Amino acid sequence: MAETEGDPEADLDAFLDKFRGPERYEGALSPENWEKEFEKIPMFMKTAPSEIDPKQNPDLACLQSIIFDEEQTLEEQAKSYKNEGNDYFKEKDYKKAVISYTEGLNKKSSDQELNAVLHTNRAAAQFYLGNCRSALDDAIAARKLRPSHLKAIIRGAVCHLELKHFSEAITWCEEGLRIDPKEKKLLETRAKADRLKHTKERDLRKARLQEKKEQAQKDAVFRAIKERNIKLLPVSSEDENVISASLAEMSLDGFSSQSATGSKVCLDENGSLSWPVLFLYPEHGQSDLVSAFHEESRFIDHLMVMFEELPPWDTERKYYPSELELYYEDEEREEIYQICTQSTLLQALQHQRYFVKAGTPIFLVLVKCAPFSKNYFRGKKVHWLK
Template identity: 60%
Template sequence: MDSQGEDDDTMDQFMEKFKTQKYEGAFNEDNWEEEFDKIPMFMKKAPQEIDPEKAPELACLQSILFDEDRPLEEQAESFKDEGNEYFKEKNYEKAVASYTEGIKKKCKDVELNAILYTNRAAAQFYLGNYRSALNDAIAARKQKPDHLKAVIRGALCCVEIKNYREALKWCEEGLKINPTEKKLIETRTKADRLQRAAERDARKSKLAEKKKQSKKDSLLNALKDRGIKLHQQAAGEDEEETSEFSYDGISSENATGSQVFLDESGRLHWPVLFLYPEHMQTDFISAFPEDSRFIDHLNAMFNEDYPPWDTDRKYFAPNLEVYFEDEETQSFYQVNPERTLLEAMQHRRFRVKAGSPSFLIFVKQSSFYKKYFTDRKVYKLT
């Protein structure tokens, strides 16, 4: 047999053996995609951290890409490309980090620097860091004033932080660079609409605040004119010595949200609290007109129907007495039910506490009444 025939036989034997033996570590139908993704050239996504021992090929590529001996422009360009890949994957934090590394190189390529700042602005924007994004857009324009993408990003940032005037300014500057830029035209229209709405809301708010202040002033003047004193003033202090009459003393809201108010006819309506110490019960009158009498309210509250807690049926208007407490002297003053609320509140010892005048209601000469006032000072109003 000649040498050519021997070679053919040897090759045939090798091929037959190759068919029966599997290559160790070869891809199979189940894991070939996974194995391919481990090869740097075919990777769809770079790992968060690179371990040189587990991925020596990738570590090698990275060292080549970011070799400190290369020109600064090439290094910055590599970080820009890396940031772009992270950006495509919507990993904006990693993108920001990569662009930052590129900016740190401080290369002399103003075009590249402008792109790095603009791209970082975009990543910051999608992270919701609008002011940081705006600062990057400004930095990009310092590198290249006519960088259109930086202008667009700056305008969008200004809209997000509700600085519509500045957004309009950015749009106008950008449209000088490119008068047909669709994004800038849309942003200008939006910023103009929002600016006009903000100005309208500001006018409404200012007018509402002015009306509110006017109501406050009218209310305070009404209280001063009537000589009504608030609990925050020191007891025994002469009105002439009081230089401040604060609205805070009457602005406290109770559980129902009621407050004293002045109606169109100039009459005050007070949220008044009736206390029944014997039964530890209360009644709340949300708007007690200052010129109405206590007896009128008592008649309306205690007529044919008794409250459920009045098991002895003692609470009916003619059988009740009204008092207020002077906390400073720990004294009590009896109020004639025929008197008006204003007359009671104008007493020199009466103080409005927490915005609501309060009065205690007792059954005349009841055992509880006698015991309650045994060691307390009681005065009758004349």
């Protein structure tokens, strides 16, 4: 009998034939990847997408609308967000947990117990994200709603500890232990905070004693300088207190030499001063630093050591100690003074027109009768320092 159009039996046979052959029905799960495809079905998802687009995931958006139905009471909606946040927290997805707890708080439920829990749970998530300040704010908010909320007290105590608020951490622990004297986390936190507090106080005492000692040394150096009639020129002030304070630095402002960092004038046990002294070589744009030039040492002694071997930048081989001359500039008068290389550092510093700027004596080194030296002094008044 010929197949007639609209025959129910024929339609059924045609439908069943699809399952007998290789052709699969539309939307079927593949035999190879059926487990992964199964997890894409909203009802069986293990984790939800971070953002749900109703157009791309209409089924999932529908489920979400059911979970957070606007017809639910604010308390029910807030509780749903709390449960969602707890699930994210268990998965260690703390950012999403914070978002869920925040949404729950935004419902402004009248259930203060629930709001306290939302704040406490958000504090825990914030803590694991490293946001201790935000976590502490939540713990404080939770306690305002429920002062005896032990979990909020524990969160707050731990946050204070991480923020190095040791006294506050101890106070929170004491308040919590009045509620539960055997709470292990509070006992551990209080012991650690107490130990760190004593360590901090001890270190602070040491720092203050060291600061006092260093100040006494600075004062002694300043007195020794005044006794020698050495004149200091501060960078920006003529006040003696500023000058005294500037002795703490004594670094070489304007020079990038790493070895000069931290150099300063020192007073030894015999009452003698040693200075950081900078030698400049204008002809070559070079410099040398003697970090501890004893005031009674002669310039020639240091030059002999410095130029025992000629430096690589002296391509003309002319920087022999016996051929070198020393000068310093009087910036105020725009004059130059020549110093005898046989004189001591103290003799140079005590000259009436020598001013130590920024704690570092500076001297120019030039070669006798060299063309550069003649041009350098042209138009300048040069004095011989006896």
